[in-house]
């Protein structure tokens with residue numbers, strides 16, 4: 268079994284599917300799923316390939332994943348060619364080995380094995396795979412979910428294969444994620460000669476107190492599942508390099524808020540607009556809403572995932588909502604129970620990304636046990 272998982276992982280890693288390209292990774296997967304009775308639907312949106320595949324009827328578990336990877340970075344620093352996977356001392360090296368082609372291989376082989384033994388299982392097993400998770404996430408899971416919603420599809424359980432483990436396979440699972448809002452704000456002043464400040468209005472000077480107010484803005488105190496929402500400035504620029512005698516016309520501020528379930532995006536926007544009003548600036552603001560927060564604090568999926576990890580690894584996983592967003596956020600629209608469980612994240616997106624070969628087998632066993640506990 269382990270040989271099969273390694274083989275499929277390698278087959279996928281060999282394909283340099285740098286986001287948002289899939290380059291036929293999904294073809295390999297759909298061929299296998301078709302063989303065991305899955306109905307296959309390819310949904311191509313612009314450059315992004317999406318795969319929606321399902322078998323059975325009734326309560327649905329969706330394995331959610333992505334076939335794209337981040338670029339390898341400086342090739343000279345890699346021990347191997349990142350797209351020629353190789354096992355070195357119990358570790359499989361290659362771009363995507365832990366994020367998340369290894370995890371895809373474990374999901375698929377767990378499903379094949381389960382379906383072969385239980386061809387008449389109850390419920391519906393499905394896969395939703397995209398190739399734009401690592402880039403803008405515009406034409407992937409989000410749009411497919413919209414299509415499925417329009418068809419009145421129901422998905423009760425969503426198991427995301429993102430690398431959530433810290434040290435040991437299954438030590439951490441994610442049962443929620445924070446939401447994310449970004450904004451680019453331009454505050455206008457009046458351009459002028461730096462020697463005649465009375466004839467100008469310096470946008471840098473006048474935004475200093477405003478920025479302080481933003482940084483000190485308390486959004487909420489967090490709750491049992493989330494830390495307090497957090498505001499961070501990611502960009503600040505104004506004026507022109509080397510021009511030392513001019514008060515600039517405007518200042519540009521970029522900021523991001525990672526927020527929890529205690530506050531809504533509307534409330535955040537309202538609070539920030541209120542501060543802007545206090546200063547009476549002339550400004551332009553552009554908001555980017557990349558995802559709402561979600562939390563799964565009870566239900567069958569969480570119970571089963573915890574049980575399977577405990578059975579196979581003999582420890583209880585830590586439940587976490589930290590880290591960046593994942594495509595799991597789009598399933599909150601479907602009111603699904605969402606749990607994320609995948610490989611160890613120590614080397615993801617790095618030079619020399621790798622996965623412990625044994626972990627691929629453990630993850631396969633856990634996924635298979637989850638299928639058994641939900642569908643038998």
Ligand SMILES: [Zn+2]
Nearest residue numbers: 366367429430
């Ligand atoms: Zn990933």
